[in-house]
Amino acid sequence: MVVVAAALAVGACTPSEKDSTQPPGSNAQPSIAPAGPNTGQPGPGSVTALPQQPAGPECTVDQIEVKGEPGQEPEITLPDGCAAPTKxxxxxxEPGQGAEAAKGSxxxxxxxxxxxxNKQVADNSYExxxxxxxxxxxxxxxxxWEQGLEGIYQGGRRVIVVPPDLAYGKQLGHPLQKETLVFVVDAVKVTPGTN
Structure with a gap:
């Protein structure tokens, strides 16, 4: 699985070419399928991407509301009235108390x-x-994800907001190419590497 996931994470995917069911000139938004942090192509299901962002100041991570206990599936509420973060x-x-994640872990x-x-769930390992x-x-x-997970401790829960340039922004045609991604991550197990 890791070999396939690594190959998918590095490779770009191309969009499928299907005839549109929308009339010419319609302003319909594309439908995309969810993708996790390690996939270079969409998974099953679909969500509608809305790359337009509201004008105004960028949102902060503190404006993102997360409900639920660590280890359980979280519920995320994204703020309105501010632009997606660009960093x-x-x-x-939850700080966690086990081993700390670093390169090689x-x-x-x-x-x-x-x-x-579109403020919709695109992938969910809890399910x-x-x-x-x-x-x-x-x-x-x-x-x-590489950068956002460094320093997390086993048992910790972290919100990671990933702008397009650190996600799928360089993968032309990827359904999430222009999306800012919001992850809530639980570090179930961390085993230090042997750097």
Whole structure:
């Protein structure tokens, strides 16, 4: 699975070419399928991407509301009236008390991914019943995850806001290319690497 995930994370995908069901000149938004932190192509299901952002000041990570206990599926509420952040933002909701994640660490992480543009859940490992295994620094996931997970402790819960340039922004045609992504991540297990 890791080999496939790593290959998908590095490779770009191309959009499918289907005839539109919308009349010419309509202002319909594209439908996209969810993608997790390690995939270069969409997964099952669909959400509608809305890349337009409101004008005004950028939102802060403190304006993002997260409900639910660490280890349980979270509920994310994104703010209205402010623009999507353009820089990587993190906030620890639960500090954790186990090993600290650094480059080379083996992690198992549960996550819920919400897209900023339409405020819908795009991927959810809690529903899958299995945390995502990864090695920090091995480029198995998007750069925003690599950077955003450094320093998390086992048992910790963190919000990570990833702008497009640290997500899928360089993958032309990717359904989430222009999206700011919001993750709530639980570090289920952290095993220090042997740097």
């Amino acid at each position: 990587l933002l993190t906030k620890d909701l 083996q992690l198992e992480a549960n996550y819920l991914l919400m897209t900023w543009g 899958k019943g299995k945390p995502l295994p990864l090695t920090l620094g091995a480029q198995q996931v998007i750069p925003g």
